[in-house]
Amino acid sequence: MRVYVEGVGIAGPGLDGWPAARPVLAGLAPYEPAPFVPRPIALLPPAERRRAGAAIRLAIAVGSEALAQAGRDPATTAMVFTSSSGDGETVHEILCVLATETREVSPTRFHNSVHNAPAGYWAVATGSCEPSTSLCAFDASFSAGLLDAAAQATVDDRPITLVAYDLPYPEPLHQVRPIEDLFAVALVLTPQPTARTCAALTITAGQSGVAAAPMRDAGLERLRIGNPAARALPLLAAIAAGRSATICLEAAAGTAAKILVEPG
Amino acid sequence: MQPLALSHMCIVSSVGFGQDATVSALESGRSGLRPCRFESIDLPTWTGEIEALDNIRLPAAYAPFECRNNRLAEIALAQDGFADAVRAAVERYGADRIGLFLGTSTSGIAQTEHAFRARDKLTGNLPDGFHYEQTHNTGSLAAFMRARLGIMGPAFVVSCACASSAKAFGNASRMIASGLCDAAVVGGADSLCLTTLYGFHSLNLNSPGPCRPFDAHRDGISIGEAAGFVLLERTPRDDADRVYLLGVGESNDAHHMSSPHPEGAGARLAMERALGSAGLRPRDIDYINLHGTATRVGDVAEDNAVFGLFGEAPARGSTKGHTGHTLGAAGVIEAIISALAIRDGLLPGSPHTETIDPAFRGRYQVASERAKIDRVLSNSFGFGGSNCSLVLGRAH
Numbered sequence: 001m002r003v004y005v006e007g008v009g010i011a012g013p014g015l016d017g018w019p020a021a022r023p024v025l026a027g028l029a030p031y032e033p034a035p036f037v038p039r040p041i042a043l044l045p046p047a048e049r050r051r052a053g054a055a056i057r058l059a060i061a062v063g064s065e066a067l068a069q070a071g072r073d074p075a076t077t078a079m080v081f082t083s084s085s086g087d088g089e090t091v092h093e094i095l096c097v098l099a100t101e102t103r104e105v106s107p108t109r110f111h112n113s114v115h116n117a118p119a120g121y122w123a124v125a126t127g128s129c130e131p132s133t134s135l136c137a138f139d140a141s142f143s144a145g146l147l148d149a150a151a152q153a154t155v156d157d158r159p160i161t162l163v164a165y166d167l168p169y170p171e172p173l174h175q176v177r178p179i180e181d182l183f184a185v186a187l188v189l190t191p192q193p194t195a196r197t198c199a200a201l202t203i204t205a206g207q208s209g210v211a212a213a214p215m216r217d218a219g220l221e222r223l224r225i226g227n228p229a230a231r232a233l234p235l236l237a238a239i240a241a242g243r244s245a246t247i248c249l250e251a252a253a254g255t256a257a258k259i260l261v262e263p264g
Numbered sequence: 265m266q267p268l269a270l271s272h273m274c275i276v277s278s279v280g281f282g283q284d285a286t287v288s289a290l291e292s293g294r295s296g297l298r299p300c301r302f303e304s305i306d307l308p309t310w311t312g313e314i315e316a317l318d319n320i321r322l323p324a325a326y327a328p329f330e331c332r333n334n335r336l337a338e339i340a341l342a343q344d345g346f347a348d349a350v351r352a353a354v355e356r357y358g359a360d361r362i363g364l365f366l367g368t369s370t371s372g373i374a375q376t377e378h379a380f381r382a383r384d385k386l387t388g389n390l391p392d393g394f395h396y397e398q399t400h401n402t403g404s405l406a407a408f409m410r411a412r413l414g415i416m417g418p419a420f421v422v423s424c425a426c427a428s429s430a431k432a433f434g435n436a437s438r439m440i441a442s443g444l445c446d447a448a449v450v451g452g453a454d455s456l457c458l459t460t461l462y463g464f465h466s467l468n469l470n471s472p473g474p475c476r477p478f479d480a481h482r483d484g485i486s487i488g489e490a491a492g493f494v495l496l497e498r499t500p501r502d503d504a505d506r507v508y509l510l511g512v513g514e515s516n517d518a519h520h521m522s523s524p525h526p527e528g529a530g531a532r533l534a535m536e537r538a539l540g541s542a543g544l545r546p547r548d549i550d551y552i553n554l555h556g557t558a559t560r561v562g563d564v565a566e567d568n569a570v571f572g573l574f575g576e577a578p579a580r581g582s583t584k585g586h587t588g589h590t591l592g593a594a595g596v597i598e599a600i601i602s603a604l605a606i607r608d609g610l611l612p613g614s615p616h617t618e619t620i621d622p623a624f625r626g627r628y629q630v631a632s633e634r635a636k637i638d639r640v641l642s643n644s645f646g647f648g649g650s651n652c653s654l655v656l657g658r659a660h
Binding site for chain 2: 001051084085086091094095096098099103104105106107110111112113114115116117119120121123124126127128129130131132133134135136137138140141144147148150151152154155156171172173175176177205
């Protein structure tokens with residue numbers, strides 16, 4: 001499958017938006033991991049803005065950034081959301097309440113706890129009736145999302161936006177599923193090159209057992225290992241540097257992808 | 265889309281284990297719904313519980329995956345010769361040429377609910393022996409099935425609330441069309457847990473009795489548990505006995521997180537896209553398997569969408585009165601029920617529905633009936649406004 005990257009969104013410690021992150025990932029500027037401070041999301045109506053948790057805001061932020069770069073109306077592309085652990089804070093709150101006598105779950109928390117909550121909020125915010133899906137494959141969630149998005153772009157011959165995000169759980173779940181820091185990335189993929197194409201990706205699947213490429217910078221490598229969505233970093237580094245590279249995404253739950261990146 | 269054969273299927277729900285038990289329940293109008301006795305729950309509601317899940321265990325080699333949801337998948341795999349059929353397909357195609365696309369909404373979260381009740385009083389830690397990755401994580405169903413069936417192709421879980429396992433058919437058809445795999449195991453499992461029972465209770469969506477889809481006095485859903493899996497293959501279309509996946513349509517409501525669009529605009533769009541993908545017109549459909557969960561607003565929205573697109577003609581009905589609303593598994597078990605309806609010439613009825621709401625239009629199927637059925641459209645809608653319609657039918 002061959003798809004073209006038209007826009008990138010990124011959010012993480014010291015990686016606040018593609019224009020700022022690009023020279024860092026290209027190795028032209030030092031990586032300084034400062035805590036990521038999410039900005040209010042203009043796209044969300046006030047009621048949804050109040051109800052949206054951190055995971056939803058993070059996913060919407062990177063999706064909007066990537067589509068703005070691509071110069072596309074967010075209501076016009078299909079979406080693939082992917083995350084290993086979804087909204088861990090909301091799930092934690094529900095589990096705590098269910099361990100009490102009263103078990104009085106908040107209705108807003110309950111509907112926010114579904115894995116596709118960001119997709120639902122995205123559709124409400126953008127008014128998009130285009131299809132979306134919400135995937136999970138534990139540590140391989142990013143590569144699962146990339147395979148599905150690339151298949152949709154090529155089979156349905158349409159642009160598609162991939163959003164991958166992961167945030168830490170509160171304790172005690174953090175102990176059994178440590179996710180370091182928060183990270184999110186969005187890629188607008190098209191089946192044909194456009195004036196805004198910044199990279200071409202040739203993707204093949206089924207490369208089980210291949211080693212994933214590490215990041216050269218120790219801080220970025222910690223982020224890559226620590227956060228499932230940040231498994232995208234080597235791919236983003238190649239796009240940022242505008243160089244050809246072959247990237248292997250590891251096969252934790254069965255989904256492996258080998259990606260040949262070429263400058264657009 | 266290119267039609268894909270449903271070459272093997274397995275199904276488990278509160279009405280029974282396997283295709284034969286399911287067909288006999290559909291024929292006789294038997295319901296699996298009973299007053300809720302699940303765990304320590306004291307809610308005034310009914311559920312479609314599979315009691316055997318309390319007593320079985322996974323084979324020792326899969327012990328870390330032990331949870332209600334994976335046990336449910338394990339029971340399903342043992343029905344209708346399904347696991348053997350998949351293993352034969354693995355031999356035929358090669359393990360890395362078969363994909364695995366599965367839906368669930370809550371995965372093995374019941375395991376974490378137990379663990380949170382057993383937290384260490386001093387440290388707050390979870391008890392030893394809790395396996396997050398293999399149980400709680402949304403991806404665990406795919407990891408378990410991959411290990412159990414020896415599948416090495418692309419594998420992931422689709423979690424779009426109650427549309428999950430219907431949408432997985434879309435992922436599979438695109439993955440096969442893209443050449444990433446030659447065949448796919450599609451399906452899903454969702455099992456009872458406190459999260460959904462108390463969650464739907466907080467939204468006042470649980471019926472105090474058995475759910476009564478499209479009834480004038482309907483008052484909410486009955487949550488059920490179920491699993492179903494299908495082996496999808498690109499085989500020649502001239503096999504008259506086979507049922508094929510002919511079309512998939514997906515859309516978003518873009519309206520509200522937990523209420524459907526009142527006119528059913530998103531639902532209608534999904535149905536139109538499914539017909540478009542199958543290259544069919546509304547009059548080509550013989551039976552519509554409704555989402556029909558028996559909430560006040562959900563059934564109205566779906567009636568608006570179905571009447572708007574199809575008018576009075578095709579028979580329509582919800583099978584939720586048999587199985588309850590099995591959430592992330594509803595899409596696949598109703599796809600399988602639709603395929604069985606086509607194979608056996610059986611229009612399913614709607615147990616517990618007594619007085620059809622006079623506001624609804626079209627022919628709602630209350631009692632099961634023999635009929636020739638060539639093509640079915642099956643609806644699944646979920647929280648977040650996620651809609652999916654499937655078209656299944658014979659090859660022509």
